[in-house]
Amino acid sequence: MRVPLSAEAVIADAAALADEAGFESVSLSAVARRLGVQAPSLYSHVRDLEAVRDGITALALGELADLVAAGIAGRAGLPALQAYSAAHRTFARRWPGRWQSLQRRAGEAVVRSAAARAVSAQAGAVLRGYPVPQEEHVHAVRLLGSTINGFLALERTGNFDHSSPAPEVSWDRTVVALDALLRAWPENSRGDEA
Amino acid sequence: MRVPLSAEAVIADAAALADEAGFESVSLSAVARRLGVQAPSLYSHVRDLEAVRDGITALALGELADLVAAGIAGRAGLPALQAYSAAHRTFARRWPGRWQSLQRRAGEAVVRSAAARAVSAQAGAVLRGYPVPQEEHVHAVRLLGSTINGFLALERTGNFDHSSPAPEVSWDRTVVALDALLRAWPENSRGDEA
DNA sequence: ACCCGAGCCTACAGGTAGTAGGCGAGTACC
DNA sequence: GGTACTCGCCTACTACCTGTAGGCTCGGGT
Numbered sequence: 001m002r003v004p005l006s007a008e009a010v011i012a013d014a015a016a017l018a019d020e021a022g023f024e025s026v027s028l029s030a031v032a033r034r035l036g037v038q039a040p041s042l043y044s045h046v047r048d049l050e051a052v053r054d055g056i057t058a059l060a061l062g063e064l065a066d067l068v069a070a071g072i073a074g075r076a077g078l079p080a081l082q083a084y085s086a087a088h089r090t091f092a093r094r095w096p097g098r099w100q101s102l103q104r105r106a107g108e109a110v111v112r113s114a115a116a117r118a119v120s121a122q123a124g125a126v127l128r129g130y131p132v133p134q135e136e137h138v139h140a141v142r143l144l145g146s147t148i149n150g151f152l153a154l155e156r157t158g159n160f161d162h163s164s165p166a167p168e169v170s171w172d173r174t175v176v177a178l179d180a181l182l183r184a185w186p187e188n189s190r191g192d193e194a
Numbered sequence: 195m196r197v198p199l200s201a202e203a204v205i206a207d208a209a210a211l212a213d214e215a216g217f218e219s220v221s222l223s224a225v226a227r228r229l230g231v232q233a234p235s236l237y238s239h240v241r242d243l244e245a246v247r248d249g250i251t252a253l254a255l256g257e258l259a260d261l262v263a264a265g266i267a268g269r270a271g272l273p274a275l276q277a278y279s280a281a282h283r284t285f286a287r288r289w290p291g292r293w294q295s296l297q298r299r300a301g302e303a304v305v306r307s308a309a310a311r312a313v314s315a316q317a318g319a320v321l322r323g324y325p326v327p328q329e330e331h332v333h334a335v336r337l338l339g340s341t342i343n344g345f346l347a348l349e350r351t352g353n354f355d356h357s358s359p360a361p362e363v364s365w366d367r368t369v370v371a372l373d374a375l376l377r378a379w380p381e382n383s384r385g386d387e388a
Numbered sequence: 389a390c391c392c393g394a395g396c397c398t399a400c401a402g403g404t405a406g407t408a409g410g411c412g413a414g415t416a417c418c
Numbered sequence: 419g420g421t422a423c424t425c426g427c428c429t430a431c432t433a434c435c436t437g438t439a440g441g442c443t444c445g446g447g448t
Contacts, residue, residue, distance in 0.1 A: 005426080029404055040406075041427045049405065105351045120357075138357055142345070142364045143371060145353065147337070150344020157299045159339065163314075163332055170336045177337060180382045181375050188374045199395080223435060234437075235396045243436070390448090397442070404435080411428075418421080 005035065007045045011055035018056055018097025026052065026097070054107040060098035061115035064091050068122050076129035078179045084126045085148055085175045092152045103153065120145075130182040140182060147178060199229065201239045205249035212250055212291025220246065220291070248301040254292035255309035258285050262316045270323035272373045278320045279342055279369045286346045297347065314339075324376040334376060341372060 014031050021030075028049055032039040046052050067090065071083035092099040110116060123141040132140045151167075151174055154160060160167045181188075208225045215224075222243055226233040240246050261284065265277035286293040304310060317335040326334045345361075345368055348354060354361045375382070 027404060028406085037426095038428060039404080040408095040429085043406070044426055103347065103351065111352070111356065136367075138359070139364045139367045142348070142354060142361075143341070143368050146344035146348055146368065147341040148344070149348060150340035150342070151336070153297065153347060154336070154340055154343060157297065158305070160336060162305065165332070167336075170333045173333045174337050174340065177375055177382055180378065181371055184374065184378070188371055221435065222437090231395095232397065233435085234398085234439095237437070238395055392445105392447090394445090395443090398440090400437105400439085402436085405433085407432080408430085409428100410430100412426095414423105414425090416421105416423080418419100 005037065005041070005045055007055070010035070010042055010045050011052060011059060014052050015056045015059055015095075015098055015101075018101060019095050020097070023053075023056070023097045023100035026056070028052065050107070053101065053104075054110050056098060056101040057104070057106045058110045058113055058115065060091075060095070060101050061110070061113065061119060063095070063098065064088070064102070065115050065118040065122065067091055068119065072122060072126060078129075078176075080126045080129055081179050081182070082175055084122065084144075085171075085178075088148050089152060089171065092156065096156070099152070099156075103149075127182065130185060132182060132185045136185065140185065143181075144178065147174060199231065199235070199239055201249070204229070204236055204239050205246060205253060208246050209250045209253055209289075209292055209295075212295060213289050214291070217247075217250070217291045217294035220250070222246065244301070247295065247298075248304050250292060250295040251298070251300045252304045252307055252309065254285075254289065254295050255304070255307065255313060257289070257292065258282070258296070259309050259312040259316065261285055262313065266316060266320060272323075272370075274320045274323055275373050275376070276369055278316065278338075279365075279372075282342050283346060283365065286350065290350070293346070293350075297343075321376065324379060326376060326379045330379065334379065337375075338372065341368065 010031060013034055014026050017030055017034060018026050026049075028042050028046075029039045031052070032042055035042075046055070064087070068084060068087040071087040072080045075083050120141065123144050124137055126144070127137055127140050130140075151171065155167045155171075160170070204225060207228055208220050211224055211228060212220050220243075222236050222240075223233045225246070226236055229236075240249070258281070262278060262281040265281040266274045269277050314335065317338050318331055320338070321331055321334050324334075345365065349361045354364070
């Protein structure tokens with residue numbers, strides 16, 4: 001064979017297909033066509049379709065972690081937050097299919113992977129530049145993830161298409177708002193317990 | 195036929211199936227089985243599978259709008275925000291399949307529907323209790339939607355399963371944080387332009 | 389009473405997931 | 419150098435899904 005097949009090759013091709021045609025269009029038949037083999041041949045390398053999907057998710061997690069790591073290195077506070085957000089948004093726009101693969105319940109192996117831990121640890125790292133007490137980090141991380149991911153999801157499904165201005169403007173506003181929120185975190189917690 | 199079929203009956207059944215088995219499991223075959231007819235018979239009532247999906251989305255939008263409307267009526271400020279958020283979360287938990295149907299790009303007819311407009315107008319209504327200038331409403335509405343939807347999405351895909359405490363705690367914190375953010379909105383905008 | 393049409397049916401074409409088993413090419417070992 | 423083994427891709431097949439074509443039946447209107 002010119003290009004010997006392997007699990008990695010199958011998953012890399014499936015990821016490319018996801019970016020081109022959407023994660024939901026990833027089928028073993030389509031991947032096999034692209035690789036120039038018959039569909040059943042793929043089962044020598046991957047267990048089933050779900051394994052390919054999980055493979056894309058794992059691949060995407062690793063790439064996202066690298067991109068975010070490069071962005072937040074050596075930054076703190078607002079610049080770190082901006083880099084963190086920008087990395088997520090860049091990833092979502094550049095590799096839409098891979099990003100879609102993250103918006104689903106993945107297999108246990110993927111969830112426990114180093115890349116998955118890395119991504120959530122990075123949100124915590126950004127918080128180091130803010131006065132958020134350690135025991136509240138979970139909440140702040142969840143809030144950060146919710147807003148950033150939520151924005152990208154709404155943008156991608158066209159929720160912002162029928163109002164102006166362009167999403168970019170709201171995006172910058174949103175990041176600044178998150179910064180303000182994190183800077184004022186102690187006061188809000190205090191107010192919360194009152 | 196005991197229960198004469200209609201487009202509404204097909205879509206109602208499909209929505210029930212979505213809640214039970216997940217939106218992605220909605221197939222015309224499965225709906226036909228549940229209704230006790232053969233699959234091709236459904237094509238007399240609905241154009242194709244995509245029309246059924248759009249039907250579920252439209253149905254869900256209407257139900258969500260009603261639920262939110264009941265919650266925010268007669269409330270302002272934090273209570274309104276809490277009711278608004280709670281309505282969304284209640285909806286997502288009670289009718290998971292219908293909620294999933296909202297997390298996708300829907301057909302033009304659905305996007306333009308009265309229910310769709312109502313849902314986005316409700317976010318604007320909540321903002322009336324906050325000092326957010328009219329020309330900034332878009333940004334605030336987008337932020338609100340991103341965070342609330344994003345949280346529910348992450349919760350649903352199990353992102354919060356491997357950390358404590360329970361998502362409920364973070365949810366309350368998140369809503370309070372949004373309240374603080376909206377109350378302090380003018381300052382942040384000012385800081386943004388500086 | 390009769391005709392007509394709405395609505396469900398069977399039959400079928402095309403596409404996808406996944407299994408079973410064959411076959412050929414490279415390899416290791418005698 | 420020959421034999422036998424193994425691995426990877428193949429063909430063939432089952433089961434299930436979407437969507438189309440065309441037939442049959444029953445109930446309502448004239």
